[in-house]
Amino acid sequence: MNSNNKGKNGERELATILREYGYDSRRGQQYCGSNGDADVVGLPGVHIECKRVERLNIYDAIEQSKNDARDGENPVVMHRRNRKEWLVTMPLDDWMKMYGKALHDN
Template identity: 75%
Template sequence: MNSNRKGKEGERELANLLKDRYGYDCRRGQQFCGSNGDADVVGLPGIHIECKRVEKLNIYEAVEQSINDAREGEMPTVMHRKNRKDWLVTMTMEDWMELYEKQRIHRDQ
């Protein structure tokens, strides 16, 4: 399978996972209108998703791409997996701590 096709299939797979398992109305970001600066997968407000479905990933380059492409108010996030492995989520420590603090404050109320 070529890398472009594998990437598109990975985006569909991730969007379907977020929709079917977690209930978010997600879809491929570029499925209707071509390259327009959208995230690879859209539907999680405030999160810019770069989707990587590869065996060898330079995670720092992927995070940098997400940082560069994220819009104001979006947390750059890379969701990635290899064949026969679970999906992983990578983001900066600062953004992860912001999410954690929001969750902790909400839980403690």
């Protein structure tokens, strides 16, 4: 499978998983090409950079997510290797803000 198809398949796979959690998720660029959306959309307040690769430069990926995120969106990278689980990587400061908000909301 070429890397372009692997990336698209990874985005579809991740969107499916997020829908199983109850979110209306889909590939961000599936309809009209590059439109400024994240790779996968449907999580309010989160800009998802999806990476489905064996070797990942996580700092480059998170920088891409930061650069592409709109105001009010937390940049995250959701990634996995073959036969491994999905992981989420984000800046610690953003994670602490989300964690603190979740604690206070409960």
